[in-house]
Amino acid sequence: MKIEPKLATGFRDYLPDEARTRENMLGKIKEQFALAGFxxxxxxxxxxxxxLTGGDPNFKKQLFRAGLPGMAEKLALRFDLTVPLARVVAxxxxxxxxxxxxxxxxxVWRGERPQAGRFRExxxxxADIVGAPGVLADAEIVxxxxxxxxxxxxRNFLIRLNDRKLLNxxxxxxxFPVKKMPQVLRAIDKLDKLGWGEVKKELADKSGxxxxxxxxxxxxxxxxxxxxxxxxxxxxxxxLFAGSDEAQKGADELLEIMKALKAxxxxxKFWTLDLSVARxxxxxxxxxxxxxxxxxxxxxxxxxxxxYDGLIGRFGSVSIPATGVxxxxxxxxxxxxxxNMAGDGASAGVMVLxxxxxxxxxxxxxxxxxxxxxxxxxxxxxxxxxxKGQLAxxxxxxxxxxxxxxxxxxxxxxxxxxxxxxxxxxxxxxxEVPAYIQVLLQQ
Amino acid sequence: MKIEPKLATGFRDYLPDEARTRENMLGKIKEQFALAGFxxxxxxxxxxxxxLTGGDPNFKKQLFRAGLPGMAEKLALRFDLTVPLARVVAxxxxxxxxxxxxxxxxxVWRGERPQAGRFRExxxxxADIVGAPGVLADAEIVxxxxxxxxxxxxRNFLIRLNDRKLLNxxxxxxxFPVKKMPQVLRAIDKLDKLGWGEVKKELADKSGxxxxxxxxxxxxxxxxxxxxxxxxxxxxxxxLFAGSDEAQKGADELLEIMKALKAxxxxxKFWTLDLSVARxxxxxxxxxxxxxxxxxxxxxxxxxxxxYDGLIGRFGSVSIPATGVxxxxxxxxxxxxxxNMAGDGASAGVMVLxxxxxxxxxxxxxxxxxxxxxxxxxxxxxxxxxxKGQLAxxxxxxxxxxxxxxxxxxxxxxxxxxxxxxxxxxxxxxxEVPAYIQVLLQQ
Numbered sequence: 001m002k003i004e005p006k007l008a009t010g011f012r013d014y015l016p017d018e019a020r021t022r023e024n025m026l027g028k029i030k031e032q033f034a035l036a037g038f039x040x041x042x043x044x045x046x047x048x049x050x051x052l053t054g055g056d057p058n059f060k061k062q063l064f065r066a067g068l069p070g071m072a073e074k075l076a077l078r079f080d081l082t083v084p085l086a087r088v089v090a091x092x093x094x095x096x097x098x099x100x101x102x103x104x105x106x107x108v109w110r111g112e113r114p115q116a117g118r119f120r121e122x123x124x125x126x127a128d129i130v131g132a133p134g135v136l137a138d139a140e141i142v143x144x145x146x147x148x149x150x151x152x153x154x155r156n157f158l159i160r161l162n163d164r165k166l167l168n169x170x171x172x173x174x175x176f177p178v179k180k181m182p183q184v185l186r187a188i189d190k191l192d193k194l195g196w197g198e199v200k201k202e203l204a205d206k207s208g209x210x211x212x213x214x215x216x217x218x219x220x221x222x223x224x225x226x227x228x229x230x231x232x233x234x235x236x237x238x239x240l241f242a243g244s245d246e247a248q249k250g251a252d253e254l255l256e257i258m259k260a261l262k263a264x265x266x267x268x269k270f271w272t273l274d275l276s277v278a279r280x281x282x283x284x285x286x287x288x289x290x291x292x293x294x295x296x297x298x299x300x301x302x303x304x305x306x307x308y309d310g311l312i313g314r315f316g317s318v319s320i321p322a323t324g325v326x327x328x329x330x331x332x333x334x335x336x337x338x339x340n341m342a343g344d345g346a347s348a349g350v351m352v353l354x355x356x357x358x359x360x361x362x363x364x365x366x367x368x369x370x371x372x373x374x375x376x377x378x379x380x381x382x383x384x385x386x387x388k389g390q391l392a393x394x395x396x397x398x399x400x401x402x403x404x405x406x407x408x409x410x411x412x413x414x415x416x417x418x419x420x421x422x423x424x425x426x427x428x429x430x431x432e433v434p435a436y437i438q439v440l441l442q443q
Numbered sequence: 444m445k446i447e448p449k450l451a452t453g454f455r456d457y458l459p460d461e462a463r464t465r466e467n468m469l470g471k472i473k474e475q476f477a478l479a480g481f482x483x484x485x486x487x488x489x490x491x492x493x494x495l496t497g498g499d500p501n502f503k504k505q506l507f508r509a510g511l512p513g514m515a516e517k518l519a520l521r522f523d524l525t526v527p528l529a530r531v532v533a534x535x536x537x538x539x540x541x542x543x544x545x546x547x548x549x550x551v552w553r554g555e556r557p558q559a560g561r562f563r564e565x566x567x568x569x570a571d572i573v574g575a576p577g578v579l580a581d582a583e584i585v586x587x588x589x590x591x592x593x594x595x596x597x598r599n600f601l602i603r604l605n606d607r608k609l610l611n612x613x614x615x616x617x618x619f620p621v622k623k624m625p626q627v628l629r630a631i632d633k634l635d636k637l638g639w640g641e642v643k644k645e646l647a648d649k650s651g652x653x654x655x656x657x658x659x660x661x662x663x664x665x666x667x668x669x670x671x672x673x674x675x676x677x678x679x680x681x682x683l684f685a686g687s688d689e690a691q692k693g694a695d696e697l698l699e700i701m702k703a704l705k706a707x708x709x710x711x712k713f714w715t716l717d718l719s720v721a722r723x724x725x726x727x728x729x730x731x732x733x734x735x736x737x738x739x740x741x742x743x744x745x746x747x748x749x750x751y752d753g754l755i756g757r758f759g760s761v762s763i764p765a766t767g768v769x770x771x772x773x774x775x776x777x778x779x780x781x782x783n784m785a786g787d788g789a790s791a792g793v794m795v796l797x798x799x800x801x802x803x804x805x806x807x808x809x810x811x812x813x814x815x816x817x818x819x820x821x822x823x824x825x826x827x828x829x830x831k832g833q834l835a836x837x838x839x840x841x842x843x844x845x846x847x848x849x850x851x852x853x854x855x856x857x858x859x860x861x862x863x864x865x866x867x868x869x870x871x872x873x874x875e876v877p878a879y880i881q882v883l884l885q886q
Contacts, residue, residue, distance in 0.1 A: 003498050005533035005758040008491050008518050013531060016482035016545060023473070023483050030466070035814045037792040037821030039459035040466045044564045045488060045550055046507070046520075048451050055446050064489070066509035066520060068554040075451050077489075077509060088456060090448035097839045099825045102459060107488055107550075111511040121487045132824035136797070136807075140824065143811075263807035315448040349480040360579070364706035368586075371478045378480030381575035381583065382542045396540045 010114030011121055022123075022333055026105065028151040029125060029327055033103040036144050038127050041102040043084040045109075049074040051087055054314060062111030064120075077109040081126045082311065082324075089130055090315035098131030098320075117334070128324030130312055135253045137323050138287040138307055139260035145291055145303050145325055146266045152332065153341055157302075159291050160274035163254050164284050164306070166237065167275075169247020173240060174218035176211055183209040184219070185278035191223065192276065192297075223276060230258055230273050237275075253287060285309040287323070296335045302328045349376030350437055351394035355387045356406040362430065363405055366415070369434045370403075375441065395420055401437055405430065453557030454564055465566075465776055469548060471594040472568060472770055476546040479587050481570050484545040486527040488552075492517040494530055497757060505554030507563075520552040524569045525754065525767075532573055533758035541574030541763075560777070571767030573755055578696045580766050581730040581750055582703035588734055588746050588768055589709045595775065596784055600745075602734050603717035606697050607727050607749070609680065610718075612690020616683060617661035619654055626652040627662070628721035634666065635719065635740075666719060673701055673716050680718075696730060728752045730766070739778045745771045792819030793880060794837035798830045799849040805873065806848055809858070812877045813846075818884065838863055844880055848873065 007013065014022060030040075046066055053059035053076075064077040078084055081104045089100065105125045114120060127144060129137045142159060149157050167185060171178045187202040187209065203211045203219065211219070222240065226233050234251045241247035254273065261271065279288045286307030293302060305325030313320040335341075350370055352363050363379055370377040380390045387404065394402045404416035415433050418425045419440060428436045450456065457465060473483075489509055496502035496519075507520040521527055524547045532543065548568045557563060570587060572580045585602060592600050610628060614621045630645040630652065646654045646662065654662070665683065669676050677694045684690035697716065704714065722731045729750030736745060748768035755763040778784075793813055795806050806822055813820040823833045830847065837845045847859040858876050861868045862883060871879045 003493050005530040011487040014485035019483040019485045035819050040462040042457035042462045044454040050446050064509050066507050087448040133826055137824045263804035265811045361706035368708045376478050381580045383576055
């Protein structure tokens with residue numbers, strides 16, 4: 001039976017050129033996570049279904065169920081890395097030191113309708129601090145975002161900050177019931193994409209928040225508040241929301257984060273207060289943040305997170321404060337490609353050709369010597385017997401350098417070192433080839 | 444509804460101390476893969492069921508099926524990384540340069556009965572060369588094993604080599620039908636664990652290969668062949684198997700690998716010919732290899748592989764030669780733990796304490812400065828307010844160093860730098876702390 005080599009609908013591969021760039025990105029991200037004192041955690045892709053759904057029979061997320069024939073235990077594929085973190089925090093509570101700072105990088109699965117650029121399996125890359133009640137922890141997360149973006153080579157990005165407590169104050173100020181807050185937040189969240197006209201329509205619509213004229217005007221005033229000076233914005237807000245203790249607290253939190261970011265050396269131009277940032281998820285309780293690329297705004301936020309003090313305690317009897325960020329690796333990768341930051345794919349190794357049997361052992365020893373200098377290298381292993389054919393392969397593979405040793409070279413103890421980038425060639429004593437290649441690659 | 448924070452049966456977590464060691468191991472393994480010219484590949488965990496089973500309705504491996512409610516497409520979780528590689532090679536044939544050298548690291552799932560030390564989800568870590576017909580590719584894989592083991596810090600390991608063609612010659616020599624070969628190989632494979640007495644019983648047993656006395660004696664002679672000198676062993680084998688062209692070819696392949704390993708600089712003591720190595724999988728067609736740790740033999744092989752010229756072409760019409768190795772990360776990790784090679788877990792960061800609000804901003808700036816020297820560092824973020832309580836946390840986290848700045852220190856512009864490993868403490872001007880810590884950590 002002939003089977004088609006097809007991917008399942010909504011899934012994708014990353015071939016070597018792309019996978020190498022992603023691998024490099026992950027390396028830099030992990031380095032920043034480690035520098036900031038986050039340690040890795042590994043949990044399985046498959047969990048008990050009830051752990052993922054919280055036992056909710058009406059659980060809305062599209063879970064992939066999984067199992068073996070005749071298996072009684074109900075399993076499903078994780079849809080994020082936060083619920084597994086909550087499970088870990090509860091399961092190992094006695095041996096775990098809190099604050100617990102972990103990062104986790106792994107695949108998650110969501111059965112959403114496949115669309116262009118949206119997949120049913122993707123990589124998540126999260127850093128969270130569990131058991132840290134103060135806003136200093138939130139500032140550390142924003143600092144981490146700044147450092148990760150820098151490490152990835154981005155020089156033009158903007159971290160947008162808000163506080164959910166401030167948004168809750170909005171309900172009091174604009175005079176609508178708090179239970180309408182989710183609809184209002186969802187509408188406000190679209191200000192960037194749709195503009196005030198559309199947002200207003202959605203806020204007024206009967207199928208939405210169904211707000212009256214007074215509330216709509218109050219929300220507009222709120223969204224139009226002074227934005228050029230962060231301290232001034234917060235002072236204005238405190239006045240506007242004088243009736244809400246919660247909003248006062250939210251503004252004070254943002255002021256404290258502002259001071260901490262300054263002390264941490266995060267330049268002012270890389271972050272801003274943005275009162276339209278709500279983040280879709282209902283579980284945020286304090287500071288929320290997202291990161292956009294002015295040159296690629298349509299990608300949406302490439303790194304987002306916030307404080308979520310209710311979620312981590314879901315398996316226990318006590319509430320546990322937590323804050324964290326999720327790096328949107330796929331979006332960042334897309335951004336790097338569209339901004340030509342993804343590298344030239346030329347990180348393939350030196351290719352030692354292998355067309356003359358009398359030279360094979362000399363070539364192998366040289367191969368080892370090149371690798372010992374830390375330079376990636378390979379020997380041609382295909383079926384092509386001619387120098388020309390092997391050279392064509394090295395070119396197609398984007399190898400920067402080819403080394404040629406045949407019978408003639410063996411006699412003279414010389415190798416031809418060919419710079420495939422500059423189409424240059426030089427005869428070099430075989431023993432000196434590794435050092436010569438190191439110099440060549442630094443040019 | 445209260446949900447227990449339990450793992451599914453047969454699954455496990457790796458908490459930070461273990462995950463950090465595994466992360467370090469993977470970093471070293473990837474470095475060697477890259478040095479040898481292998482590039483990463485990413486494929487999804489979920490594939491079409493028919494791709495994984497080859498359309499075989501009697502497929503024996505315990506596949507985890509997965510799906511969404513009402514989904515027509517049949518999906519399953521991959522059970523290895525080789526079938527996805529075969530799919531990729533077929534699907535991208537026109538744009539792919541062969542030989543194609545890829546590595547892939549990822550989770551695989553197998554519904555085996557859970558046992559101590561055996562899990563239903565585990566990490567595979569494979570490097571393969573596709574489209575390389577010659578034994579030089581096999582030698583390169585053995586060389587890769589040697590280099591990975593060295594990079595991981597192992598100084599006592601043994602790579603065992605054999606060739607399936609040689610084993611096929613055994614059928615001719617010992618006078619049993621080739622169709623009994625799988626049973627004979629399975630029995631021979633246990634020589635190490637069970638000894639000749641048990642292996643002989645299994646070979647003679649009617650439920651097994653049911654070999655006669657003459658065949659048993661021939662197999663015993665074969666297993667007892669001269670082993671101290673590799674060249675002599677191969678010469679003896681060529682004589683013993685004079686009647687089998689295939690066996691002659693197998694012996695010649697091993698001779699060629701032997702020469703290549705020598706030229707590549709793989710020391711003789713790290714590898715051996717072992718005619719009992721068969722590898723369980725039926726798909727190997729040429730050289731086969733496994734790696735054992737003499738100090739931890741009971742772990743079995745920690746890195747195995749071989750040539751499998753039939754499998755990669757399964758989705759196409761042409762056969763494609765391939766050879767590769769699978770790194771047993773979980774077993775290597777277990778070995779490193781039992782041999783005390785797993786590090787001391789003390790790779791946590793410098794802890795800057797945070798017990799005096801007047802010093803917070805100074806502490807944050809210092810934190811940034813320490814990180815800028817490449818040293819992992821964090822600020823205390825928990826609810827504990829006292830110096831003593833925060834210090835206890837730093838000790839439990841295995842932080843090597845704590846930095847203390849309170850009101851007194853602020854006045855003098857000094858910090859107390861406490862070496863938690865040596866229980867030593869020194870007052871250092873705040874501006875000089877980052878450099879002082881670098882020196883301290885190198886001691």
